[in-house]
Amino acid sequence: xxxxxxxxxxxxxxxxxxxxxxxxxxxxxxxxxxxxxxxxxxxxxxxxxxxxxxxxxxxxxxxxxxxxxxxxxxxxxxxxxxxxxxxxxx
Amino acid sequence: xxxxxxxxxxxxxxxxxxxxxxxxxxxxxxxxxxxxxxxxxxxxxxxxxxxxxxxxxxxxxxxxxxxxxxxxxxxxxxxxxxxxxxxxxxxxxxxxxxxxxxxxxxxxxxxxxxxxxxxxxxxxxxxxxxxxxxxxxxxxxxxxxxxxxxxxxxxxxxxxxxxxxxxxxxxxxxxxxxxxxxxxxxxxxxxxxxxxxxxxxxxxxxxxxxxxxxxxxxxxxxxxxxxxxxxxxxxxxxxxxxxxxxxxxxxxxxxxxxxxxxxxxxxxxx
Numbered sequence: 001x002x003x004x005x006x007x008x009x010x011x012x013x014x015x016x017x018x019x020x021x022x023x024x025x026x027x028x029x030x031x032x033x034x035x036x037x038x039x040x041x042x043x044x045x046x047x048x049x050x051x052x053x054x055x056x057x058x059x060x061x062x063x064x065x066x067x068x069x070x071x072x073x074x075x076x077x078x079x080x081x082x083x084x085x086x087x088x089x090x
Numbered sequence: 091x092x093x094x095x096x097x098x099x100x101x102x103x104x105x106x107x108x109x110x111x112x113x114x115x116x117x118x119x120x121x122x123x124x125x126x127x128x129x130x131x132x133x134x135x136x137x138x139x140x141x142x143x144x145x146x147x148x149x150x151x152x153x154x155x156x157x158x159x160x161x162x163x164x165x166x167x168x169x170x171x172x173x174x175x176x177x178x179x180x181x182x183x184x185x186x187x188x189x190x191x192x193x194x195x196x197x198x199x200x201x202x203x204x205x206x207x208x209x210x211x212x213x214x215x216x217x218x219x220x221x222x223x224x225x226x227x228x229x230x231x232x233x234x235x236x237x238x239x240x241x242x243x244x245x246x247x248x249x250x251x252x253x254x255x256x257x258x259x260x261x262x263x264x265x266x267x268x269x270x271x272x273x274x275x276x277x278x279x280x281x282x283x284x285x286x287x288x289x290x291x292x293x294x295x296x297x298x299x300x301x302x303x304x305x306x307x308x309x310x311x312x313x314x315x316x317x318x319x320x321x322x323x324x325x326x327x328x329x330x331x332x333x334x335x336x337x338x339x340x341x342x343x344x345x346x347x348x349x350x351x352x353x354x355x356x357x358x359x360x
Contacts, residue, residue, distance in 0.1 A: 001329060001330060005330075009328065009329070010289070055263070057263040057290060057293070058263040058264045061234075061235070061262055061263055061264040062235065062264050064231065064232050065232055065234065065235040065236070065264065066202075066232050066233055066235065066236045067235070067236070068236060069236065069239065069240075071202050071203055071204045071206075071207055071240065072201060072202055072203050072204070073203065073204060074170060074203050074204065074205065075170050075200060075201035075203040075205070075206065076201075077201065078125075078167050078200065078201070079230075080201075080229065080230040080231035080232055080233050080284075081231070081232065082231050082232060083231075083232050084232045085232075
């Protein structure tokens with residue numbers, strides 16, 4: 001496919017999703033209370049979008065991932081939360 | 091166009107879904123054993139579940155001309171209890187004998203804990219002893235990268251297991267290369283929020299090629315779509331992919347992987 005064909009097929013959908021992300025961030029800003037590690041990771045992941053790196057999707061996922069290699073002693077929860085809670089603060 | 095759903099949790103879907111899948115061209119559904127959404131209280135609960143997978147679901151599928159196969163295991167979310175896991179592992183061989191059971195799955199990790207690894211290793215040992223195919227669940231979201239690396243290393247370290255008889259499911263952009271470099275099959279799961287979208291799955295096909303890869307809906311009791319595979323096939327057509335390419339990914343590849351079990355025989359290949 002050419003870039004033109006990709007734009008024809010996907011620009012409107014991507015524009016919609018970008019607007020959703022922007023609206024989400026506006027919503028967070030308007031709300032009271034404290035942020036947490038999730039939004040910090042989200043803001044870090046956003047940098048991958050404008051990086052020029054051709055593996056943006058991979059880099060977004062890596063930003064949210066637990067980079068450690070040792071098993072945890074025991075599972076105290078069943079669910080994942082979307083980003084590694086122990087990511088060092090910037 | 092024909093297709094195979096290689097990973098569908100039909101115990102949690104209505105019969106309407108079987109009908110819709112048949113209309114969409116589904117020829118076979120393969121159903122790994124998974125978490126019910128709550129922890130089962132004993133191995134007896136698993137025994138009843140395995141009977142549901144091997145007796146009732148095939149009958150429901152057959153009403154619509156769909157072949158049904160299943161996989162056996164105790165899933166990673168219930169693997170913190172080693173005693174329970176041992177009790178369940180003890181009953182698995184009886185079900186592996188059934189004519190519609192393809193192998194051990196979906197084993198894997200959830201939170202990447204020590205007990206989960208112990209139970210994973212016990213399953214791999216059983217698969218090696220019984221010469222079974224292996225279907226692996228990789229963890230969700232932030233746990234997926236670490237879990238995929240752990241799983242691939244554990245399997246690679248067992249020389250009895252042939253990598254080509256292992257499929258690592260739920261790959262995403264940051265894990266697919268790990269799996270393919272290890273010589274194992276990669277499964278892309280078309281599931282909202284926590285896994286892939288159709289477009290990202292097609293992107294991965296275009297970047298990594300169509301060999302040793304399949305796509306699946308993993309439809310279950312959560313918000314999910316049993317028609318995710320045919321919808322992705324339609325998106326592939328929109329991008330200009332040929333019918334031959336689409337058929338290879340959606341039908342040929344699942345047939346090739348699962349055909350490594352002598353039990354996998356399609357009633358209708360058309």
